[in-house]
Amino acid sequence: MTKDTRDELPLYEVFIRSKNGLDHKHVGSLHASDSEMALTNARDVYTRRSEGVSIWVVKSTDIVASSPEDRGSFYEPSDDKLYRHPTFYDLPDEVGHM
Amino acid sequence: MDARTDDLDRLEAEFQAKVDAEQRIEPKDWMPDRYRQTLIRQMSQHAHSEVVGMLPEGNWLTRAPSLKRKAILMAKIQDEGGHGLYLYSATETLGISRDEMFDQLHTGKAKYSTIFNYPTLTWADVGAIGWLVDGAAITNQIALCRCSYGPYARAMIRICKEESFHQRQGYEIMMTMAQGTKEQKEMAQDALNRWWWPTLMMFGPNDSNSANSAQSMKWKIKRQSNDELRQKFIDATVPQAEYLGLKIPDDELKWNEERGAYDFGEIDWDEFKAVVSGNGLCNRERLKARIDAHDGGKWVRDAALAYAAKKAARKAEAA
Numbered sequence: 011m012t013k014d015t016r017d018e019l020p021l022y023e024v025f026i027r028s029k030n031g032l033d034h035k036h037v038g039s040l041h042a043s044d045s046e047m048a049l050t051n052a053r054d055v056y057t058r059r060s061e062g063v064s065i066w067v068v069k070s071t072d073i074v075a076s077s078p079e080d081r082g083s084f085y086e087p088s089d090d091k092l093y094r095h096p097t098f099y100d101l102p103d104e105v106g107h108m
Numbered sequence: 109m110d111a112r113t114d115d116l117d118r119l120e121a122e123f124q125a126k127v128d129a130e131q132r133i134e135p136k137d138w139m140p141d142r143y144r145q146t147l148i149r150q151m152s153q154h155a156h157s158e159v160v161g162m163l164p165e166g167n168w169l170t171r172a173p174s175l176k177r178k179a180i181l182m183a184k185i186q187d188e189g190g191h192g193l194y195l196y197s198a199t200e201t202l203g204i205s206r207d208e209m210f211d212q213l214h215t216g217k218a219k220y221s222t223i224f225n226y227p228t229l230t231w232a233d234v235g236a237i238g239w240l241v242d243g244a245a246i247t248n249q250i251a252l253c254r255c256s257y258g259p260y261a262r263a264m265i266r267i268c269k270e271e272s273f274h275q276r277q278g279y280e281i282m283m284t285m286a287q288g289t290k291e292q293k294e295m296a297q298d299a300l301n302r303w304w305w306p307t308l309m310m311f312g313p314n315d316s317n318s319a320n321s322a323q324s325m326k327w328k329i330k331r332q333s334n335d336e337l338r339q340k341f342i343d344a345t346v347p348q349a350e351y352l353g354l355k356i357p358d359d360e361l362k363w364n365e366e367r368g369a370y371d372f373g374e375i376d377w378d379e380f381k382a383v384v385s386g387n388g389l390c391n392r393e394r395l396k397a398r399i400d401a402h403d404g405g406k407w408v409r410d411a412a413l414a415y416a417a418k419k420a421a422r423k424a425e426a427a
C-alpha cells in the first residue's frame with residue numbers, strides 16, 4: 011500500500027514537557043529534513059499556546075517498540091508476583107494506615 | 109471453513125469485544141482490514157478538509173478590516189494547518205504515507221468537505237464561517253474525541269481545544285456587523301443566507317441514506333449519527349442567530365415542543381451531490397490552488413533534504 015517514500019522528509023516523533031516537574035509526553039509526529047527543522051516545526055505546530063517548556067524530537071525509525079502480540083508472554087514474569095503489591099499483605103486495622 | 113478463516117473470525121471477535129469494552133485500538137494492534145480502510149478514508153478526508161479549508165479564509169487575509177482582525181484570522185488559519193498535520197500524522201500510523209495521501213487529494217480520488225467549495229464573497233463570510241462552519245465542525249469533532257482508534261481520538265481532543273476560539277471569533281465578527289450600520293447588518297444576513305444550508309450538509313447524508321454509518325457505529329468510529337449531530341447543531345445555533353437579530357433562511361424552522369428540538373426544512377441533496385462530484389462553485393479553483401502550493405514548495409523540500417544530507421556527510425567526514 012505504501013508507495014515509494016524516498017522523497018518524503020523523514021518522520022519524527024514529538025515529545026513535550028508541558029511544565030517543569032512533569033514528564034515529556036508523546037504528542038504526535040511531523041516530517042522534517044533534519045532534527046533542527048523538526049524542533050522548530052514542533053514548536054510551531056505543537057506549542058502555539060505555550061503548551062510546552064521543553065521539546066524532544068526523535069526519528070521514528072530510531073524507536074524500538076514492543077509488539078502487541080507479545081502482550082501475554084512478554085509481561086508474564088510480573089503476572090505471578092502478587093507479593094509485589096501492597097494489597098498482598100493482611101494487616102490488622104489497629105496498625106492504622108501503612 | 110479452513111484454519112485461516114477460523115483464525116480471522118476469532119481475531120475479529122476479539123477485536124469487537126475490545127471495542128465493546130471501550131478499549132482503544134492502537135496502531136500496532138490487530139484490526140480488520142475494513143476498519144483500517146474506513147479510518148484511512150475518513151481521517152485523510154478530514155485532514156484534507158483542514159488544509160483546503162484554509163483557502164476560502166486565506167482569500168480575506170490581506171483585506172481584513174483591521175490589524176487586529178488580520179492577526180486573529182492569521183492565527184485561525186495557522187491552527188487549521190496544524191489540524192491538518194495532526195490528522196495526517198495520525199493517519200500515517202495506519203500504514204499510508206503522507207505522499208500517497210497528497211496524491212489521492214490531488215488526483216481527486218480523496219474528497220474533502222463540500223463546504224470549502226463555496227466562495228467567500230464578503231468580510232461577513234469570514235464571520236459566518238467561524239460561527240457556522242467551525243461550529244458544525246466542533247459538533248462533529250466532539251463526538252470523535254471518543255473514537256475507538258487511539259491516535260484519531262487524541263488528535264480530536266487536541267483539535268477541539270483549539271476550535272473554540274475559531275467559533276467565538278466568528279460569532280464576534282457577526283455580532284459587530286449585526287450591530288453595525290444597515291449595510292453591515294445586511295451583509296451579515298446575506299452571509300448567513302448563503303452559508304446556512306451548505307453548513308447543514310457538512311453532517312453528511314440522512315441516516316436512512318448513509319450506507320457505512322451502521323458499521324462505523326458498531327466499530328465505535330462514530331458515536332452519533334449524521335442526523336443526531338445535525339439536530340444538535342441546529343438546536344444550539346438557532347438561539348445564537350436570534351441573539352444576533354438575524355433570520356435563518358428556513359421557513360419551516362420551528363420549535364417542536366414534543367420533541368424538544370427544532371423542526372427544519374429539507375436539505376437540497378441535489379446540490380450536495382453536485383458539489384461532492386466536483387461541480388461546486390469553487391471545486392476546480394480550490395484543487396488547483398492546493399496542487400500549485402504543493403508543487404511550488406517542492407524545491408524547498410528538495411533543498412532542505414540536500415542540505416541535511418550535506419551536513420550529515422560533513423559530520424561523518426569529520427568523525
Ligand SMILES: [Fe+2]
Pocket residue numbers: 158187188191245267271
Ligand atoms: Fe480545524
Ligand SMILES: [Fe+2]
Pocket residue numbers: 188242245271274
Ligand atoms: Fe477551525
